[in-house]
Amino acid sequence: MSEADDVRESALPLEYDSDLDPLMDRIGDARCVLLGEATHGTHEYYAWRAAVTRRLISERGFSFVAVEGDWPDCWEVNASVTRAPGAPEDPKTVLDAYRRWPTWMWANQETVNFCRWLRDRNEPGRPPVGFYGLDVYSLWESLRAIITHLAQHKPEYVDRAMAAYRCFEPFGEDPKAYAWKLSPGDCAEELLALLTRLRRPVTADPTGDLNARQNAEVAAKAEEYYRTLLDGGPRSWNIRDTHMADTIDRLLDHHGRGARAVIWAHNSHIGDARATSMAETGMVNLGQLARERYGRDQVVAVGFAGGGGEVVAAARWGAPLEVMNVPRPRTGSVEALLAESGLDHGLFIFADRPDASWLTASRGHRAIGVVYDPTRDHRNYVPGRLGDRYDALCWFRRTSELEPLHREAVSHDELETLPSGV
Numbered sequence: 001m002s003e004a005d006d007v008r009e010s011a012l013p014l015e016y017d018s019d020l021d022p023l024m025d026r027i028g029d030a031r032c033v034l035l036g037e038a039t040h041g042t043h044e045y046y047a048w049r050a051a052v053t054r055r056l057i058s059e060r061g062f063s064f065v066a067v068e069g070d071w072p073d074c075w076e077v078n079a080s081v082t083r084a085p086g087a088p089e090d091p092k093t094v095l096d097a098y099r100r101w102p103t104w105m106w107a108n109q110e111t112v113n114f115c116r117w118l119r120d121r122n123e124p125g126r127p128p129v130g131f132y133g134l135d136v137y138s139l140w141e142s143l144r145a146i147i148t149h150l151a152q153h154k155p156e157y158v159d160r161a162m163a164a165y166r167c168f169e170p171f172g173e174d175p176k177a178y179a180w181k182l183s184p185g186d187c188a189e190e191l192l193a194l195l196t197r198l199r200r201p202v203t204a205d206p207t208g209d210l211n212a213r214q215n216a217e218v219a220a221k222a223e224e225y226y227r228t229l230l231d232g233g234p235r236s237w238n239i240r241d242t243h244m245a246d247t248i249d250r251l252l253d254h255h256g257r258g259a260r261a262v263i264w265a266h267n268s269h270i271g272d273a274r275a276t277s278m279a280e281t282g283m284v285n286l287g288q289l290a291r292e293r294y295g296r297d298q299v300v301a302v303g304f305a306g307g308g309g310e311v312v313a314a315a316r317w318g319a320p321l322e323v324m325n326v327p328r329p330r331t332g333s334v335e336a337l338l339a340e341s342g343l344d345h346g347l348f349i350f351a352d353r354p355d356a357s358w359l360t361a362s363r364g365h366r367a368i369g370v371v372y373d374p375t376r377d378h379r380n381y382v383p384g385r386l387g388d389r390y391d392a393l394c395w396f397r398r399t400s401e402l403e404p405l406h407r408e409a410v411s412h413d414e415l416e417t418l419p420s421g422v
Contacts, residue, residue, distance in 0.1 A: 006358055030260075031259075031261065040369065041313050043110060043399070049264055064251055066262070068266060069133040073094075081129075083124070091119060092115075110403065136221045139175070160197060198216040217243070233281075233282070238284050244286045270287045271287050271389040272388060273288045274388070306326070308399075309400055311401055313368065321404060334386055338397075346395045348394075358386070
């Protein structure tokens with residue numbers, strides 16, 4: 001039997017929500033479910049990720065969704081979906097206000113549809129399921145949120161927060177200016193002092209304290225992240241993914257005993273780095289850290305893969321979004337093998353120690369970020385062992401683009417991370 005035949009024999013249907021039953025069984029009592037994506041601009045990945053999440057919340061009582069997005073922006077979404085007083089009734093209002101590039105990652109109709117469902121599910125009298133951001137980019141936004149919170153609840157702390165904010169003022173909210181300054185780390189001491197204070201509760205409101213503390217954690221890690229970016233190597237990537245893992249820890253603690261997490265992020269973050277070439281360069285990621293912290297049996301990572309089609313991406317960092325054609329997969333890649341099987345779509349569930357050669361051999365696996373050049377698609381493959389990287393995989397031979405809420409270009413001097421744009 002050829003590997004393509006083996007793939008075809010291993011596939012489960014993936015057409016209706018009920019086809020997810022075997023995946024629900026595989027997840028079982030796991031504490032964390034990590035749901036990936038092979039791009040940040042593909043409809044099928046977002047739609048099926050949401051379908052899995054709806055079932056995890058409705059049937060398995062998962063406590064929150066944490067996504068590869070900024071904490072302050074996602075906190076506004078969280079307020080809407082949990083029906084916080086004064087928050088917009090329609091999550092689309094919040095998502096449409098996203099202005100940090102790349103806006104389409106979360107300001108899209110697929111995310112709106114899920115968040116509207118989540119708000120409806122969070123009806124009065126039921127424990128609310130939250131929606132949080134994991135990323136590290138929002139240094140200035142987080143500092144402003146801290147100042148606002150302290151001014152309302154602990155004005156005696158405002159001077160310390162303002163000292164941290166003023167330290168960054170000369171750089172005009174420009175990460176490049178801070179990264180390139182002559183005295184690296186000048187603001188780290190101010191942020192550490194602020195963080196030390198906010199790690200202790202400052203009000204009688206656990207939710208408000210969570211927001212204040214997490215914004216301080218973001219600011220501290222963002223300072224370190226921007227300061228290390230220009231050095232090259234894996235350090236900045238590791239700071240970012242470790243911050244994501246630490247945030248999951250804090251959210252699980254906040255939600256209390258028995259809390260369970262659904263995590264949305266790119267395959268490059270959720271698939272165990274130890275099973276890929278990332279490990280050879282000293283990189284770790286969220287999937288690896290989750291398995292190490294919670295135990296192999298408490299984490300289920302679901303990857304996504306696609307053949308040709310369309311994707312929303314940009315030609316360069318900060319450029320306007322485009323709908324781009326994704327070419328046929330590179331010969332010898334995971335995607336080429338799946339295409340050879342003849343399957344239009346399918347669900348694969350892996351054993352803990354898979355022995356099929358197509359799962360244990362190292363193959364390139366396509367990873368498209370927010371920056372993409374279809375003419376250089378051959379550069380967008382991460383070698384790895386599929387069966388060790390994930391616990392399950394969703395495959396789509398033909399994919400279509402996300403539906404962005406707005407298409408205007410947003411100018412932002414964010415710094416690019418490695419691997420490019422994921």
